[in-house]
Amino acid sequence: MSVKLSTKPKALIWLIFILLTAGLFYKQLSSSTGFNIETNILNLLPDTEADPFAEEAFAQFSDKNFKQIILGIKTNKDTDFQPLAQSLITQLEQTQLIDRFNTQITESEQQAIAELVFEHRFHLLNEVDRKLMYSAGAEPFIDDSLQILYSPLSGQLLNLMPEDPLLLSYRYLQNSVSQNQPSSQAQIVDDLMVFSQPDHNLVILSALLKRSPFDTETQDRITETTNNFASSHPDVELLTTGAVFYAKYAAASAKSEISTIGVGSLIGVILLLIIAFRSVAPLFMTLTSLAVGIFVAFTVVHYVFGSIHILTLVFGASLLGVAVDYAFHYFSSAIHHSKPLPHIFMAIVMGLISSVIGYTALYMAPFPGLQQMAVFCATGLVGAFLTVVLLFDTFRYKVSTPLAFLSVLKKHHSVSQKLTHRYVVVSLLVLPILAGYLLLTADQNNDNIRQLQAAPAELIEQEAMLTQITAAPATNQFFLLRANTSEQLLDTINQFDTQLDQLVTDNVISSYSHLGHFVPSRSQQEADYQLIGQQLTLSNLQPLFDVGILNQQTFADLNRAYRTSHTNYLQLPEWLQSPIGQRLSYLWLGNIEGKATSIISLSNIKNIHLLEQLAEQNPNLYFINKVDKISQLFTSYRELATYMLLLACLAILILLLLKYNLLIACHVVLAPLLAASVAIIMTILVTGSFNLFSTLALFLVFGIGIDYGLFYAEAKTRSIYIHLAVTLSATTTFLSFGLLSLSETPAIHAFGLTMLTGILTVFLLSPILGSRIYHIKGLNHA
Amino acid sequence: MHPYKLILLTLFLSFAFLATSKASANCEQSCSLKSVTEQVREHALLNQFKQTKRIAILSKPLVSTGYLLVSDELGVVWQTSQPLKGTIVIENDSLKQFNKHDQAVSAPANSNQQASQLITSTFLAILAGDFEQLERNFSAELICDETQWQIQLQAKHDDMRRLLTDITIIGNSNIQQLIFSEANGDTTELVFTPFEDPATEEALGLYFVR
Numbered sequence: 004m005s006v007k008l009s010t011k012p013k014a015l016i017w018l019i020f021i022l023l024t025a026g027l028f029y030k031q032l033s034s035s036t037g038f039n040i041e042t043n044i045l046n047l048l049p050d051t052e053a054d055p056f057a058e059e060a061f062a063q064f065s066d067k068n069f070k071q072i073i074l075g076i077k078t079n080k081d082t083d084f085q086p087l088a089q090s091l092i093t094q095l096e097q098t099q100l101i102d103r104f105n106t107q108i109t110e111s112e113q114q115a116i117a118e119l120v121f122e123h124r125f126h127l128l129n130e131v132d133r134k135l136m137y138s139a140g141a142e143p144f145i146d147d148s149l150q151i152l153y154s155p156l157s158g159q160l161l162n163l164m165p166e167d168p169l170l171l172s173y174r175y176l177q178n179s180v181s182q183n184q185p186s187s188q189a190q191i192v193d194d195l196m197v198f199s200q201p202d203h204n205l206v207i208l209s210a211l212l213k214r215s216p217f218d219t220e221t222q223d224r225i226t227e228t229t230n231n232f233a234s235s236h237p238d239v240e241l242l243t244t245g246a247v248f249y250a251k252y253a254a255a256s257a258k259s260e261i262s263t264i265g266v267g268s269l270i271g272v273i274l275l276l277i278i279a280f281r282s283v284a285p286l287f288m289t290l291t292s293l294a295v296g297i298f299v300a301f302t303v304v305h306y307v308f309g310s311i312h313i314l315t316l317v318f319g320a321s322l323l324g325v326a327v328d329y330a331f332h333y334f335s336s337a338i339h340h341s342k343p344l345p346h347i348f349m350a351i352v353m354g355l356i357s358s359v360i361g362y363t364a365l366y367m368a369p370f371p372g373l374q375q376m377a378v379f380c381a382t383g384l385v386g387a388f389l390t391v392v393l394l395f396d397t398f399r400y401k402v403s404t405p406l407a408f409l410s411v412l413k414k415h416h417s418v419s420q421k422l423t424h425r426y427v428v429v430s431l432l433v434l435p436i437l438a439g440y441l442l443l444t445a446d447q448n449n450d451n452i453r454q455l456q457a458a459p460a461e462l463i464e465q466e467a468m469l470t471q472i473t474a475a476p477a478t479n480q481f482f483l484l485r486a487n488t489s490e491q492l493l494d495t496i497n498q499f500d501t502q503l504d505q506l507v508t509d510n511v512i513s514s515y516s517h518l519g520h521f522v523p524s525r526s527q528q529e530a531d532y533q534l535i536g537q538q539l540t541l542s543n544l545q546p547l548f549d550v551g552i553l554n555q556q557t558f559a560d561l562n563r564a565y566r567t568s569h570t571n572y573l574q575l576p577e578w579l580q581s582p583i584g585q586r587l588s589y590l591w592l593g594n595i596e597g598k599a600t601s602i603i604s605l606s607n608i609k610n611i612h613l614l615e616q617l618a619e620q621n622p623n624l625y626f627i628n629k630v631d632k633i634s635q636l637f638t639s640y641r642e643l644a645t646y647m648l649l650l651a652c653l654a655i656l657i658l659l660l661l662k663y664n665l666l667i668a669c670h671v672v673l674a675p676l677l678a679a680s681v682a683i684i685m686t687i688l689v690t691g692s693f694n695l696f697s698t699l700a701l702f703l704v705f706g707i708g709i710d711y712g713l714f715y716a717e718a719k720t721r722s723i724y725i726h727l728a729v730t731l732s733a734t735t736t737f738l739s740f741g742l743l744s745l746s747e748t749p750a751i752h753a754f755g756l757t758m759l760t761g762i763l764t765v766f767l768l769s770p771i772l773g774s775r776i777y778h779i780k781g782l783n784h785a
Numbered sequence: 786m787h788p789y790k791l792i793l794l795t796l797f798l799s800f801a802f803l804a805t806s807k808a809s810a811n812c813e814q815s816c817s818l819k820s821v822t823e824q825v826r827e828h829a830l831l832n833q834f835k836q837t838k839r840i841a842i843l844s845k846p847l848v849s850t851g852y853l854l855v856s857d858e859l860g861v862v863w864q865t866s867q868p869l870k871g872t873i874v875i876e877n878d879s880l881k882q883f884n885k886h887d888q889a890v891s892a893p894a895n896s897n898q899q900a901s902q903l904i905t906s907t908f909l910a911i912l913a914g915d916f917e918q919l920e921r922n923f924s925a926e927l928i929c930d931e932t933q934w935q936i937q938l939q940a941k942h943d944d945m946r947r948l949l950t951d952i953t954i955i956g957n958s959n960i961q962q963l964i965f966s967e968a969n970g971d972t973t974e975l976v977f978t979p980f981e982d983p984a985t986e987e988a989l990g991l992y993f994v995r
Binding site: 143146147149150152153154161162165550551552 | 836838840842843844845847849865868869871873882884885890
């Protein structure tokens with residue numbers, strides 16, 4: 004674009020630009036999905052698995068797991084928990100957001116399970132019974148049946164005996180009970196699962212949500228229900244866990260931060276502008292440039308990515324601090340130029356280009372979250388820049404700066420000038436060396452997914468307690484097993500049991516679960532069918548003839564039932580349809596990339612290393628460890644981002660060399676380089692480490708630092724107004740990022756802290772280096 | 786939460802409801818459930834029993850004999866000795882079962898949790914002499930003469946009636962006879978005789994510590 008165009012056509016171009024953006028905005032607004040604000044932090048992350056298969060498997064598993072909630076009602080021993088639990092169940096059901104309660108099972112569902120096992124009684128044997136039958140034949144089974152028959156408590160089992168004289172269906176069900184009891188403390192009292200502790204009772208409810216935990220309505224209604232319950236029963240402690248509670252908390256804190264940070268820096272900008280220019284016109288124009296920047300950024304990001312993440316918006320709120328640079332420089336210049344644009348045009352073009360170079364480097368990281376932020380910041384800056392260049396000249400401004408304000412700046416500037424000595428500048432070069440050393444030696448273990456989400460200690464504590472007591476399967480670590488067909492899968496899945504049992508014995512995990520526990524392989528079922536058939540002989544069953552349970556007729560019926568059910572294997576789809584299968588469907592992932600895939604879930608993991616070892620020994624077994632994978636990923640992106648920054652730095656230097664001599668170019672780059680060094684040193688001293696998010700902050704420190712250097716490099720004369728622009732810009736940036744460091748989300752906090760120290764350093768250095776630049780350019784003192 | 790565990794737990798019988806209410810200690814000898822409870826509590830120790838089950842689908846009755854040891858502090862040991870040895874041990878909140886080789890076997894249960902719970906709690910309340918507890922599910926009628934008392938229990942509600950329609954308990958210082966009638970016409974008759982044999986008593990008592 005040209006600076007020479009007269010103001011009206013330029014304003015027209017600006018208007019067309021805004022209308023185009025608005026059109027894009029409206030197109031998305033009116034689309035079927037509307038605006039999509041994403042709050043799932045996993046969607047910010049790139050795929051962690053090299054193998055897309057493992058990635059898909061994790062996505063499926065976590066999708067089901069995320070919908071799970073567990074609630075614990077902790078009551079005194081003498082409190083009647085039944086009505087309490089019932090009222091909570093009713094309230095949750097009324098939200099119509101609960102798919103089902105896993106802890107509650109209706110009588111008809113119990114019936115369905117019993118019927119399923121009975122239907123396949125000639126094909127199902129538990130391991131203990133199988134061994135017993137191989138070694139001792141039918142006798143111990145007949146004895147047990149007789150004992151039950153004579154027991155005063157035989158109940159309805161008696162009626163089962165003619166059709167199942169060895170009580171195989173009953174035994175199969177019974178064995179699963181003892182194998183799968185979470186702990187001996189658990190009891191079922193009136194359909195409720197109760198853990199009886201010495202000083203209290205804990206009622207556990209587990210439910211599956213209908214929709215994603217990142218659905219805003221689900222978040223609001225579910226937490227509202229639990230909060231209401233907790234506040235209306237102050238004598239009862241309600242423990243909650245599940246992705247929905249974390250997501251709600253994180254979304255709420257992110258939202259409040261957007262408003263505090265946004266509003267905070269807005270107020271700062273307004274006050275500064277009114278004081279510095281003694282006019283409201285610059286204020287309105289600056290706000291317009293900001294609004295356009297954010298509007299453009301939001302629209303483009305949403306268009307490119309199909310949604311915008313709430314964290315992008317948080318970072319975007321801080322864009323305020325950068326985008327105002329152009330407006331400030333314009334109005335500082337307007338104090339003594341009636342047409343300021345030509346005087347600053349080159350400086351802000353160079354500033355924009357160098358910032359965009361930085362963000363392009365950031366965009367190259369294969370990390371959706373970073374890409375969103377890069378696009379947001381780059382397009383936002385372009386929007387703000389175009390507004391300054393095209394719209395600002397439309398009006399004439401009468402601006403002046405209060406003398407008191409200027410004299411403070413002048414004092415600061417003259418103090419800075421005293422430090423403008425070559426040796427001071429050279430001695431500062433020790434900072435990057437120190438920063439590099441600290442970077443290499445600092446704690447490297449701070450790249451954790453928890454950094455991305457504000458999670459109160461209370462929630463983490465409740466989760467630990469609930470998963471421990473209920474032995475809930477771990478959501479981020481599990482084994483994955485795949486085979487060509489589901490049949491092959493069931494054939495192989497049991498082969499790890501010996502090793503897994505050993506891990507349970509060694510207390511590496513408290514329990515594990517897989518499909519093989521529920522659906523034996525075809526060959527196993529066939530072998531069991533043959534084994535059972537051998538036992539159902541007249542002589543074996545004689546004792547039951549003696550007591551009259553069996554007679555010629557019932558025996559013939561039994562044999563016919565056995566023969567006709569030969570191929571009636573228990574099959575996976577049938578089991579998945581059953582009430583148990585529905586509740587455990589997460590164990591089965593179906594076909595992924597043409598392979599049958601299933602999960603071995605693990606509870607209360609104590610030693611991840613041993614689990615990884617097991618997977619290494621077995622080529623078909625994958626150990627998925629999402630938390631560690633993400634941490635590794637963060638580490639590699641932190642390293643990648645650092646290299647990208649150095650690369651960007653070099654690219655900017657080359658760009659500058661096209662226009663300035665080597666010495667000036669070096670001085671322009673030096674300020675952000677030193678500021679980054681100080682930021683690194685301070686952040687490591689305060690937090691003990693330097694993580695990915697601090698590294699990202701360096702990109703902004705660089706962008707802003709370069710801007711300041713360019714303002715000086717482009718100056719035609721020595722002028723205090725450049726220092727005014729730098730001061731205003733630094734102060735607003737300071738305000739917005741100062742607030743970011745207050746964020747509860749650790750990632751944003753780290754980001755803010757690095758920005759704070761980085762920008763402060765840039766601000767202090769820029770008059771020193773600016774004077775050096777003047778000196779090199781041979782500009783005289785004003 | 787591991788749903789399967791929950792499901793099977795619901796299938797699993799809970800025997801946790803055997804808490805016996807303590808009867809008042811200084812009650813007069815009279816014809817009341819309280820006093821009968823008191824008497825049974827004081828005297829019950831080792832009994833021999835003969836059980837006759839008359840079951841509709843079986844042409845002849847199932848007859849078995851064995852021993853019953855009731856201890857106020859420890860619980861109940863029910864041992865069938867003929868025709869097949871088998872032992873059930875009921876303690877405050879647990880039920881254990883042993884086969885003829887005295888190996889532990891899993892407790893009897895069936896798919897209808899509520900039904901099983903009603904039957905066991907009823908049965909155990911009777912053995913423990915806790916007649917007051919029975920009044921939750923049954924309306925009781927007590928007839929006393931000089932040597933004996935007889936309690937007629939009639940199921941109060943449908944859940945119970947589907948399983949047991951009525952129970953007759955006859956006794957003096959002990960429970961002497963017990964008859965369950967089920968809705969389908971099956972009956973179980975138990976006849977108790979006090980039995981003094983320290984060796985048997987000791988042998989049965991050992992089951993409490995297994």
